Amino acid sequence: MHLFEAVKQSVTTRQAAERYGLNVNRNGMAVCPFHRDRHPSMKVDCRYYCFGCGATGDVIDFVSLLHGISAKEAALMLARDFSILCGDGTDAPRQSAVKKLRLEAEEQKYRRMEQHCFQVLADYYHLLRRWREEHAPCQPDEAWHPLFVEALQRLNYIEYLLDGLLSDDLRERAAIVTEYGKEVRAIEQRISGLAAAGPGGREERAGQRRADAER
Ligand SMILES: [Zn+2]
Known part of the structure; x- marks a missing residue:
């Protein structure tokens, strides 16, 4: 290696x-x-x-x-x-055809997972950016809209994860997919919850009304 x-x-x-x-x-x-x-x-x-x-x-x-x-x-x-030993890779055992096929199937499965992960994070990222614009407070003393707060808190972090998934190093991407898999599922549920509430969901409507009134 x-x-x-x-x-x-x-x-x-x-x-x-x-x-x-x-x-x-x-x-x-x-x-x-x-x-x-x-x-x-x-x-x-x-x-x-x-x-x-x-x-x-x-x-x-x-x-x-x-x-x-x-x-x-x-x-x-x-x-x-860190006392890391590196051989030159020549001692790696040869893979049998069966093992190779199994690895290919695993790889395809992983690739789908990774694509899904990226899609969810990218959707969320665009939502956050929209909220940061649409729900930005217009007055200095105005209470911040919860979606605006969420956007401020999460944007950089989601960008960091997306950045990692765009890396050309497979191991780095795999680390993100496995480490943050649970979080991605939570985000997915959050997005589908919002979609179910519709574009005029309660949370969104309240902020929108205020934004409209200020314009
Ligand atoms: Zn720095």
């Missing part, structure tokens, strides 16, 4: 961040080392994403940026510090 793959498979950005001196809180947030950050605005997980400066990447990008070294040097450093 190649060095980069072996490292990315064995170490999460969170583990590396902790190892190299960052404090990561219970929510997986840390003070971003890449901009003047006063409150933890960087999410470190399998990958990292800073809600403040937008810095993002995988564990190797993280360590390379943190220490100002090349990607190769970062990978070697991680391999050393």
Whole structure:
């Protein structure tokens, strides 16, 4: 197995961040080392994403940026510090035809799951963006509409997940699909609940009336 793959498979950005001196809180947030950050605005997980400066990447990008070294040097450093062994892949056992077929079926199943995951998150993302516009308070002292609040709270996070699913690294995408699968199902239910309530659902109508009155 190649060095980069072996490292990315064995170490999460969170583990590396902790190892190299960052404090990561219970929510997986840390003070971003890449901009003047006063409150933890960087999410470190399998990958990292800073809600403040937008810095993002995988564990190797993280360590390379943190220490100002090349990607190769970062990978070697991680391999050393986390005792990762990398062979050259020649000792991998040959797969039988049956096993190969089974793997292909698994892969197709996974691909469908991933597409579904992306679709749900993308739908939700567009809803959130719409709410942020449509339900924005018009007066400074006006109580914030719950959908506007939800948009503010969730937009960056959903964008982060979508960003991860757009990665060309299969393992990163798979980590998101498995880690956040439950959450995606909850979002799906939320969207279908809203659709059932119709475009004139109670929640939406109240905000819309207010928005109309202000216009
Ligand atoms: Zn940052």
